[in-house]
Amino acid sequence: MAFIETKNCTVRYSPGTPFEKEALSAVSVTVEEGEFVGVIGHTGSGKSSFVQLLNGLLKPDDGVVLIDGKNIWENPKDIRFVRFQVGMVFQYPEHQLFEETVYKDIAFGPTNMGLSAEEVNERVLHAAQLVGLPQELLEKTPFELSGGEKRRAAIAGVLAMEPRVLILDEPTAGLDPQGREMILEVIGAYHRKKKATVLLVSHSMEDVARVADRVLVLNHGEVAMFEPTNMIFSRVQELESIGLTVPAITKICKGLREKGIALPDNIYTVEQAHAVLLSLLKGGDVRAV
Amino acid sequence: MLSDITIGQFFPGNSVLHRLDPRVKLILVFTYIVAVFIPDNWLGLALSVALLLVLIGLSRIPPKVMIKGLKPVLPLLAFTSLINIFYVKGTILAEFWIFKISLEGIYTALFIAVRILCLIAAGSLLTYTTSPTALTDALERIMSPLKVLHVPVHEIAMMMTIALRFIPTLIEETDKIMSAQKARGADMESGNLLHRVKALIPVLVPLFVSSFRRAYDLATAMECRCYHGGEGRTRLKQFHMVLADYIAVAVMLLLVVLMIMTNLFSSAVL
Amino acid sequence: MWGYGYLESGGKQVTMFSVNDLCFKYEEEGADEKAVVLDNISLNIQKGSFVALLGHNGCGKSTLAKHFNAMLLPLGGTVFVKDMDTKDEDKVYNIRSTVGMVLQNPDNQLISTIVEEDVAFGPENLGVPPEEIRKRVDNALHAVGMYDYRLHASHKLSGGQKQRIAIAGVLAMNPECIVLDEPTAMLDPQGRHEVMETVCRLHREQGITVVLITHYMEEAVLADRVVVMEQGHLVMDGTPREVFSKAQILKDMQLDVPQPTELCHLLHHDGVALPTDVLTVEECVEALTLLLKK
Numbered sequence: 001m002a003f004i005e006t007k008n009c010t011v012r013y014s015p016g017t018p019f020e021k022e023a024l025s026a027v028s029v030t031v032e033e034g035e036f037v038g039v040i041g042h043t044g045s046g047k048s049s050f051v052q053l054l055n056g057l058l059k060p061d062d063g064v065v066l067i068d069g070k071n072i073w074e075n076p077k078d079i080r081f082v083r084f085q086v087g088m089v090f091q092y093p094e095h096q097l098f099e100e101t102v103y104k105d106i107a108f109g110p111t112n113m114g115l116s117a118e119e120v121n122e123r124v125l126h127a128a129q130l131v132g133l134p135q136e137l138l139e140k141t142p143f144e145l146s147g148g149e150k151r152r153a154a155i156a157g158v159l160a161m162e163p164r165v166l167i168l169d170e171p172t173a174g175l176d177p178q179g180r181e182m183i184l185e186v187i188g189a190y191h192r193k194k195k196a197t198v199l200l201v202s203h204s205m206e207d208v209a210r211v212a213d214r215v216l217v218l219n220h221g222e223v224a225m226f227e228p229t230n231m232i233f234s235r236v237q238e239l240e241s242i243g244l245t246v247p248a249i250t251k252i253c254k255g256l257r258e259k260g261i262a263l264p265d266n267i268y269t270v271e272q273a274h275a276v277l278l279s280l281l282k283g284g285d286v287r288a289v
Numbered sequence: 290m291l292s293d294i295t296i297g298q299f300f301p302g303n304s305v306l307h308r309l310d311p312r313v314k315l316i317l318v319f320t321y322i323v324a325v326f327i328p329d330n331w332l333g334l335a336l337s338v339a340l341l342l343v344l345i346g347l348s349r350i351p352p353k354v355m356i357k358g359l360k361p362v363l364p365l366l367a368f369t370s371l372i373n374i375f376y377v378k379g380t381i382l383a384e385f386w387i388f389k390i391s392l393e394g395i396y397t398a399l400f401i402a403v404r405i406l407c408l409i410a411a412g413s414l415l416t417y418t419t420s421p422t423a424l425t426d427a428l429e430r431i432m433s434p435l436k437v438l439h440v441p442v443h444e445i446a447m448m449m450t451i452a453l454r455f456i457p458t459l460i461e462e463t464d465k466i467m468s469a470q471k472a473r474g475a476d477m478e479s480g481n482l483l484h485r486v487k488a489l490i491p492v493l494v495p496l497f498v499s500s501f502r503r504a505y506d507l508a509t510a511m512e513c514r515c516y517h518g519g520e521g522r523t524r525l526k527q528f529h530m531v532l533a534d535y536i537a538v539a540v541m542l543l544l545v546v547l548m549i550m551t552n553l554f555s556s557a558v559l
Numbered sequence: 560m561w562g563y564g565y566l567e568s569g570g571k572q573v574t575m576f577s578v579n580d581l582c583f584k585y586e587e588e589g590a591d592e593k594a595v596v597l598d599n600i601s602l603n604i605q606k607g608s609f610v611a612l613l614g615h616n617g618c619g620k621s622t623l624a625k626h627f628n629a630m631l632l633p634l635g636g637t638v639f640v641k642d643m644d645t646k647d648e649d650k651v652y653n654i655r656s657t658v659g660m661v662l663q664n665p666d667n668q669l670i671s672t673i674v675e676e677d678v679a680f681g682p683e684n685l686g687v688p689p690e691e692i693r694k695r696v697d698n699a700l701h702a703v704g705m706y707d708y709r710l711h712a713s714h715k716l717s718g719g720q721k722q723r724i725a726i727a728g729v730l731a732m733n734p735e736c737i738v739l740d741e742p743t744a745m746l747d748p749q750g751r752h753e754v755m756e757t758v759c760r761l762h763r764e765q766g767i768t769v770v771l772i773t774h775y776m777e778e779a780v781l782a783d784r785v786v787v788m789e790q791g792h793l794v795m796d797g798t799p800r801e802v803f804s805k806a807q808i809l810k811d812m813q814l815d816v817p818q819p820t821e822l823c824h825l826l827h828h829d830g831v832a833l834p835t836d837v838l839t840v841e842e843c844v845e846a847l848t849l850l851l852k853k
Contacts, residue, residue, distance in 0.1 A: 042747060042748070042749055043717065043718075043747045043749065043750075146616075146617065147616055147617075148616070173744075173745065174663075174741075174744045174745055175616070175774075176615050176616045176774050177774060177813060177814055177815040178615055178813040178814075179616065181813070203747050203748050206818075243749065244748075245748050247818065248777075248817065248818040248819055248840050249818045249819075249822065251840045252818075252819060252822065252840050252843050252844055252847070255840060255841070255843075255844035256844055256847055256848060256851070259844065259848045259852070260852075261847075261848065261851050261852070270818055270821050270822050270825065273822055274822060274825040274826065277822075277826060277847065278826060278829055278831070280851065281826070281831050281850060281851070
């Protein structure tokens with residue numbers, strides 16, 4: 001069932017002035033419940049506007065946004081409740097930590113939801129566990145944590161609201177490879193355990209290729225592509241023509257195909273390439289060491 | 290959105306006014322603001338308005354922009370005008386309950402309103418045609434004699450430069466933090482005053498923390514680029530008075546003289 | 560002008576940095592022995608080289624970088640920039656104009672609202688005469704391809720453009736070396752490309768020594784020397800080919816390996832006769848084609 005639906009959504013910045021600009025032009029997108037969607041596009045493609053539309057931080061100038069079949073702007077006063085349902089992790093979320101302790105900071109969202117103290121407590125501990133924050137860190141001030149821990153604490157603050165839709169805007173930006181891995185695992189775990197719908201906005205094609213079921217490509221405020229991940233990466237030329245870089249592994253396969261080697265055109269992870277090439281090499285008459 | 294604030298904005302251009310020496314501009318605007326208070330008669334006031342209109346024309350700043358810039362002072366203007374209309378005694382034009390409106394009151398109100406508009410417009414014209422850095426630069430140089438009195442002139446100017454540079458960045462950041470906290474259900478639009486002040490904490494704390502982080506980064510960057518205070522520092526931009534600057538000074542002096550003369554020979558309103 | 564090429568004094572190699580037994584820890588209250596950030600590091604960097612410094616956050620690479628321009632001073636051992644000891648207080652501005660530094664956050668290192676005034680900040684501090692500053696600013700802006708933006712407001716530029724302005728600001732001090740501390744970490748792919756292209760060009764055309772701290776392996780591959788740090792130690796040092804051919808060690812440290820290298824490693828591990836020092840997409844395609852077309 002369609003869980004998220006935007007119908008002809010248009011967002012304009014500075015409407016009525018000479019600087020008027022359409023951030024999104026009549027975008028219609030449907031996301032199924034429990035899907036993991038990667039959202040890509042270069043800076044200014046409208047991807048941030050698109051995700052902010054889904055939790056009501058931006059209001060469409062035209063069109064409607066439906067979550068679970070309900071128009072989120074039906075009653076503008078209830079927009080806060082939409083935000084509990086559609087959790088959003090911003091870029092550099094650790095920059096929004098403000099409480100005296102990590103515990104209190106994670107509890108901010110659930111408390112705003114008006115949950116009982118026990119329920120809040122349960123959720124905080126659960127969220128901390130999900131992101132892999134040891135219990136003893138919860139009583140520290142957020143500012144004592146390391147960079148990676150802060151990021152995880154901030155993400156826990158959103159997970160603690162247990163949103164049915166989780167949106168993340170560049171969650172791995174500025175982290176080292178180890179930190180990046182950790183965050184992607186946390187997101188994957190939440191997706192699986194809670195059967196949550198996840199939208200991951202990212203510049204990193206490698207990250208998107210690894211985790212997403214479907215990829216939404218935005219360009220100049222319009223939907224350029226929205227297809228299963230393996231289909232997207234078979235369209236290397238189109239992706240490159242709108243200024244997106246494809247994973248190196250996809251380029252290698254493309255290079256090999258151009259040399260006349262029969263390879264499927266939907267390889268986008270090292271593991272896939274490894275498996276395909278290995279069977280090709282072992283099956284064929286190839287010298288092995 | 291917060292980013293719509295435009296007061297004190299700079300409109301890059303290449304008009305005569307843009308090219309004037311910022312020191313000269315700063316001093317002349319200051320002189321003009323004082324000069325607007327010299328005339329006590331319509332002729333003198335008309336002269337200062339005329340000069341201002343000519344300057345706006347020369348600056349090529351769209352009149353729309355000028356008018357938009359004056360909007361924020363309208364409430365203040367309305368308030369002072371009302372006070373003047375009712376407060377100044379003279380020939381009574383209309384009367385109801387305890388209020389009496391006099392002809393003199395209306396004149397005074399008009400007169401003062403025009404003065405206020407003139408000085409605000411002159412100030413905006415200065416910021417519209419002078420880059421903030423040129424302005425702080427000019428201020429530093431005009432005030433440099435004060436160094437003898439141990440006034441930290443360079444430090445003040447550097448602080449202003451940095452403040453100007455970071456205001457847009459911090460406004461943008463405030464927007465971001467507010468969005469993020471709203472996404473966690475923060476409610477900033479309803480409730481009583483106390484509630485609203487409390488609702489600001491999740492915005493202000495991160496903003497302070499990030500300002501400190503930025504300050505630390507910036508200090509590092511400045512040190513890396515050999516910053517060590519104002520001593521021995523040279524400047525990219527050298528200020529040179531050219532013909533246009535001397536003409537500007539002459540015009541302003543002429544205005545002041547004319548205004549004093551109108552005071553002597555014209556009938557006073559005030 | 561900057562960039563004398565890197566062969567001074569009759570073609571002899573000149574040392575840009577010589578680090579000897581460097582030890583350092585931050586003096587914080589309650590800091591224990593674990594707080595040692597740099598433990599007995601010795602390293603020489605030749606003038607004109609392009610060195611990528613890799614390692615986890617907190618491995619000490621930024622701390623090491625700050626020793627290169629006397630922002631931090633060694634607690635033990637010495638750091639020399641050419642023949643200048645960083646502990647020599649009289650040389651500090653000399654050192655900092657020789658070794659320029661670009662930091663991670665593009666928003667936090669621009670001082671002035673106007674691009675050209677920001678670029679002028681360094682030479683102004685050095686007391687360079689105004690006409691000379693003008694020349695240096697124009698040259699530096701041309702060198703990073705931002706001359707047309709010289710009168711723009713710096714905060715309105717894109718991240719990649721801001722970083723190029725930061726590089727220009729350093730160039731205007733006529734440095735012989737630029738140290739870049741994760742200059743692309745906060746940029747989008749477009750900005751990352753712009754910055755790396757600029758850095759490579761400066762290295763190639765002006766012979767500027769580059770020390771680049773990064774997490775992106777595609778960037779490290781561009782260097783001619785890769786140094787890997789872990790917990791305050793140097794653990795690997797060699798050409799990109801040498802370092803990345805030890806993919807397993809890097810993976811064990813949870814560092815990335817370029818995808819082409821990783822693929823060849825996996826296949827090699829399965830007994831396929833592939834070289835393990837493959838770095839780029841082209842090399843990988845070539846090696847695989849050779850095998851598959853047989």
